[in-house]
Amino acid sequence: MFKQSAQHIGTYYAGTYPGQVPLRPRLEDSLDCDVLIIGGGFSGLHTALRLALVGKRVVLLEASRVAWAASGRNGGQALLGWSCDMPPLEAALGQERTRRLWDSMCWAAEEMRELPQRHGFDIDYRVGSLWAAVQQRRVGDLQDAQRDLVEKWGYQQMRFIGREELPEWIASPRYLAALYDPQAAHLNPLKLAQGLATAIEQAGGQIFEQSQVLAYQQTAQGYVARTAAGEVRSEVLVLACNAYIGGLDRSLSSRLLPVGSYQVATVPLAPDLAHSLLPRNSCVIDNQFVPDYFRLTPDNRLLFGGGCTYLGGIPKDVAAATRPYLERVFPQLRGVELEFAWGGHIDVSMKRTPDIGCQGQRYWLQGFSGHGILPTLAGARAVADAILGEDDLLALYQGIDNPRFPGGSLLAAPLEAVGKAWYRLRDVI
Numbered sequence: 001m002f003k004q005s006a007q008h009i010g011t012y013y014a015g016t017y018p019g020q021v022p023l024r025p026r027l028e029d030s031l032d033c034d035v036l037i038i039g040g041g042f043s044g045l046h047t048a049l050r051l052a053l054v055g056k057r058v059v060l061l062e063a064s065r066v067a068w069a070a071s072g073r074n075g076g077q078a079l080l081g082w083s084c085d086m087p088p089l090e091a092a093l094g095q096e097r098t099r100r101l102w103d104s105m106c107w108a109a110e111e112m113r114e115l116p117q118r119h120g121f122d123i124d125y126r127v128g129s130l131w132a133a134v135q136q137r138r139v140g141d142l143q144d145a146q147r148d149l150v151e152k153w154g155y156q157q158m159r160f161i162g163r164e165e166l167p168e169w170i171a172s173p174r175y176l177a178a179l180y181d182p183q184a185a186h187l188n189p190l191k192l193a194q195g196l197a198t199a200i201e202q203a204g205g206q207i208f209e210q211s212q213v214l215a216y217q218q219t220a221q222g223y224v225a226r227t228a229a230g231e232v233r234s235e236v237l238v239l240a241c242n243a244y245i246g247g248l249d250r251s252l253s254s255r256l257l258p259v260g261s262y263q264v265a266t267v268p269l270a271p272d273l274a275h276s277l278l279p280r281n282s283c284v285i286d287n288q289f290v291p292d293y294f295r296l297t298p299d300n301r302l303l304f305g306g307g308c309t310y311l312g313g314i315p316k317d318v319a320a321a322t323r324p325y326l327e328r329v330f331p332q333l334r335g336v337e338l339e340f341a342w343g344g345h346i347d348v349s350m351k352r353t354p355d356i357g358c359q360g361q362r363y364w365l366q367g368f369s370g371h372g373i374l375p376t377l378a379g380a381r382a383v384a385d386a387i388l389g390e391d392d393l394l395a396l397y398q399g400i401d402n403p404r405f406p407g408g409s410l411l412a413a414p415l416e417a418v419g420k421a422w423y424r425l426r427d428v429i
Helices: 042-052 087-119 136-151 189-202 271-277 318-329 373-387 392-398 408-428
Strands: 030-038 058-061 126-133 159-161 177-186 206-208 215-218 223-226 231-239 256-266 283-286 293-296 302-309 338-349 355-359 362-366
Touching: 030 042, 030 223, 042 058, 042 189, 042 362, 042 373, 058 231, 087 177, 087 189, 087 373, 087 392, 126 136, 136 159, 136 177, 177 283, 189 206, 231 373, 256 318, 302 318, 318 338, 355 373, 355 392, 362 373, 373 392
Parallel strands: 030 058, 030 231, 058 206, 126 283, 231 362
Antiparallel strands: 126 177, 159 177, 215 223, 223 231, 256 302, 256 338, 283 293, 293 302, 355 362
């Protein structure tokens, strides 16, 4: 199990957060509720808010701090779709059912625009993303994806941008083409998480931080979860722990591999320089197997990520590990000062497909595989609706098979690392 902390690590988001990141109390009591949610990241927060708004008594327990893990550290790209892309979902569900899942993703994109305004908080929301190709054969992949989006999923917003036009969007010689999505966006994930948490509390929900659940058990009345200093009794249990579920539920953790991911943020750049890098201020992610992704922040920094470690560790010097990737994309930033460098763990499933479902009154959301801002919102809608009696969306997710990683807890990571090394080599050659 990875070590957790009472403090947010030194990310750009925590370092520039306006004022202090709110500190919420520990659980030191015995409580009853309708729904207990374990995990204070996006999936847990979205689920809690939707249920609290309709009058459910909701308690959320977080082992560390709200959005302490990936939800507060990620690249901030709100992209439509899932990490696995569409083919594995279509193979599992068929075209008609996958179309319904895609429609729920489009709903999530719209909801992400409106939700902060509805509840009165700011997330530095900026419109637009680019999905870029480095290799010529991957240009064809973009064109195939655009065609499928129109013909299969009814999504016509994607615009193909060829090499001649691309300098108007990215000041980098690395890319050959891209798809522009005006429905996608980039944002500050820590502000989003804290805004959600405040909205939950305003709706009557309770959030406790530094309250790690040591164990839970099913009873005749529902579930009981115990922390070091208290317990919660609930009719419904939602597990939203993702990469940090560990020994709390072995049946779920066996379907996840915690993968190390890391990124950097530069010092504030001169406004003219920052604007020249990304003239349309879109966020960018490429379609390599291990992608580079980057965007500008409102204070004119370049936020850049690109590395991951399948054995779970984080480089001792994240800035040094990431700099070559950044300078490969933007040679004009060679030697730029990197003020923030950080890492954490993402919850990768075997097929990169979302793992969302239920067994009785025990629900779970996990397997977002590094692509979680909109998928967690779409998944939370499915789980919350099912708890309220409408399980159509959740049934779609339950049609997706998410197997255990081979090799058990000792060999899963090395076996996965070998396999991913092959895919990385394919990207190079």
